[in-house]
Amino acid sequence: MNRRLQQFLILSIALAAGLAGYWFATQQQRSESDLSVVRAAILKPPKPLADFSLADHQGRPFSLDNLRDRWSLLFFGYTYCPDVCPTTLTNLKNVTSMLADHERVEHPLQVVFVSVDPERDTTEKLSSYVSYFDPGFIGITGTHEEIRKLTRHLGVLYVKHAAKPGDAYLVDHTAAILLINPRGELRALFSPPHDTQLIADGVKRIRNHDE
């Protein structure tokens, strides 16, 4: 009789431990895909993009298809920009490093720098620029008409101006980092100033939530 009770107790404890473990695991999963704590503008539902025809830093065509079947972090700028653009690309490099452990084989994460200054940003220049930050980064550009097909749907603005008459022109541009989902839709927008830890955490949560 005493032995029966002992067995019963052991079984009960094992069951309780199992249930607790399961509860913690689901809770953990839920909290890691909790979007309410993400510091970004999240689009519900995600916003579809129109097709566009640009070229990457190796001269290969780059269209909406190249944003499908993977997650993309997009940033718009130009290589003549010494402050905001290198700062953001360095931040993006840190974000990808932070997420390296979570990299999924099925839907990997890519970083795409879109130059809004095709007159000065030749393929060669774009190539040496993006590779400097990370050999895996992609640089794309093309005609203004094709660039605008992309910017229009993303709410991204850019406009040329000179800081001082007679100077080389500068380009004002939206400084947000945009997250595109594997269906090629705008999923979230991270506004400046950028905190790499918060962006990495946000991307992780959104991916956990959606996949």
Next chain:
Amino acid sequence: MNKAVYILGIFAGILVNSTAQAADTGQVSVEDAWIREAPPTAMVLAGYMSIRNKSDQAHTVTKVASPDFAAVEIHGTVMAAGVARMVHKERLELPPRSTLRLEPGGLHLMLMQPNKPLLSGDDVTLELELDDGSRIVATVPVRRP
């Protein structure tokens, strides 16, 4: 005798070097200055620093120049509705006993067309001119953040 001159030379060298580290007019100093290393094809680099006014009078930086670049401008990055724009600044005001920080995403020196490609570990010379005619010459390292 020769030896004494040699030793004196070393001391003078150390002295020059240390003043270059914290370039100073006695009233205004340049501290923690650095230039962001840029991709090899970059035509423009950004310079950052803290400018400290240790005096009780206001000062103004009226000009920045460098023998290592074709031109230098003072810029500020301003954000309006999420759009980043660089604006040219004629001068930098330094109120009494204050520190002005030039840092990524804000005020910066726009260093245009380096005379030679610059890499992390290189030094460049920056000259700041103040409204009272004094000048600060700083040796500033290029580095990767």
